[in-house]
Amino acid sequence: MNNTSGLGSLTVIGAGIVGLSAAIQLQRAGFNVTVIDKEGAGAGASKGNAGHFATEHTFPLADSTMLLKLPGMLLDPLGPFRIQPRYFFKALPWFMRFLQNMLPGRRAHNSAAIKALNLGAIDAMRSLTKFCGCEHLLTLNGGLLVFEGTPVAEVEKEFRAYVDAGVEVQLLSGDQVRALEPSLSENITHGFNFTHVGHTEDPYRLCLALQAKFKEIGGQVVTDELLQIKAAKINSTIALEMSSGDSRHTDRLIIASGAWSKPFARQLGYSVPLETERGYHLMMPQKSKLSRTVTSYERKFIITPMAEGTRLAGTVEFGGLKAPPVDARADCLFPHGKALLPELFRDASASDGKRWMGFRPSLPDSLPVLGRSQKQSNVFFSFGHQHLGLTWSAITAELLTQEVTGKQTDIDLSPYRIDRFS
Structure with a gap:
């Protein structure tokens, strides 16, 4: 089925959840869309993320309360936050800009922009999965x-x-908490139940389902690597030079390459x-009885019930795109998982699990880059979704489609403009 109506060619660079979501909406809008990855x-990162639609995350990562804790976190090689020494x-x-975003005015601005995306995120994902026939891959049962x-005073303050x-x-x-999830530890004293996550x-199956629907409605997916973009400032055809030696041309271009977008x-x-941000998970084969995600406030990690077992995720490491994975960063998640699910992991060890490491594209204000280029009228961006790529993928796809087609966007996109850093 080809669902184009003559709006011209459009190329999306990046076949992660963000790029695929955008490609589907733009193909539906009438463009002849090609995705290149x-x-x-x-x-x-779309394959190995925690699988959590985290609309409760309304606060930017740049938080002044981190300052006293940061040295200890950085010195702990197995702590939740680390910078590889050679990468410091x-x-x-980046960290100097991150510190600037701790200022109260900037933090309030960034928080409002995060909330604006969160408000429509779940409904957008529900609509997208329904269109793609994969509603079963979206479980809306809240999160703890x-x-x-x-x-107690600190718990109440957080609440x-x-x-x-x-x-x-x-x-x-x-x-x-244990009435909702009986398998959780007796050591848990309090919990927050986020009901709209x-x-x-x-x-990964979600991404494959989106790709299948995209192809069904006439989209094309190409496995190749983009090397060079040649785009004029006026609205003219964009030339793309590929590692295969192929030279492609497109009327419009979307950069949705995640950590490789820079x-x-x-x-x-x-x-x-x-x-x-190099994120790790440990995929344990044991299947928990959890019906929702469980995040630990003190341990800074998340447990997600998955089809193939139980995923432990959540550590952050700064080390660039080239350094090899550090297995210990994944393995250190196991004792935390065992502490919260003692019966499930009673006879298990970290060696039972599968380690994974992926790259989160993060900007110091915790906001993505979204919208039209101010230098080339037919180039658009959707990257830098940091820890919320899965959460924001469908809503940013809807907003980007409105922007590309010249419609009024549902929310103001100025906080996400690419030139906000200049």
């Missing part, structure tokens, strides 16, 4: 944030912060402070 659908000075400019040893931010949340006792049992932005005249 060097590895294939969902091969990067390369990452320093659990506390083990945090003082008020979420309520004040407009997040749908319930404060639970430890017994109430969800998860997928297999983010050099393409540079070719188009933009200096973007995009840094790579």
Whole structure:
């Protein structure tokens, strides 16, 4: 089935969940869409993420309360946050911008922009999965944030912060947490039940389902690597030079390459402070009885029930795109998982699991780059979704389609403009 109506050719660079979601909506809008990716659908961070639709995350990562904790976190090689020593000075400019975004005014601005995307994220994903016939890969059963040893006053303060931010949340006792999820540890004293969040049992299968629907409606997926973009400032055809030696031309271009988007932005005249967060997971074969995601406040990690077992995820490491994975960064998740699910992992060990490492594209203000280029009228961007790529993929696809087709966008896209860093 070819669902084009003569709006011209459009190429999406990147076949992760963000690029595929955009490609589907743009193909539906009437463009002749091609997706190009060097590895294939969902091969990067989209394959191994925690599978959590995290609309409760309304707060930017740049938080002044981190400052006292940061040195200890950085010195702990197996802690939730680490910079590889050899990478420290390369990452320093990013961290200087990150510190600037802790200022109250900037933090409030960034939080409002995060919330604007979160508000429509679940409904957009529900609509997308329905269109693609994969509603079973979206479970909307809420999510828990659990506390083990945090003082009650701090728990209540955190709860008020979420309520004040407009997040749908319930404060639970430890017994109430275990009433929802009986397999959780007796050491849990409190929990937040976020009622308007969800998860997928297999983010990779979700990507494959989107790709299949995209092809069904006439889209094309090409496995190749983009090397060079030649785009004029006026609205003219864009030339793409590929590693295969192929030279392609397209009327419109979308850069949705995640952590690999920075050099393409540079070719188009933009200096973007995009840094790579190396995220790890440990995929355990044991299937939990959990019906939703469980995040630990103290341990800074997340447990997600998956089709093939139980995924433990959540560590952050700055080390660039080239350094090999550090297996210990995945293995260190196991004792945390065992602490929260003691019966499930009683006779297990980290060696039972499969380790994975992927690259999150992160900007210092915790906002993505989204919308039209100010230098080339037929170039658009959708990258830098940091920890919320899965969460924001469908909503940013809808907004980007409105932008490309010249319609009024549902929310103001100015906070996400690529030139906000200049």
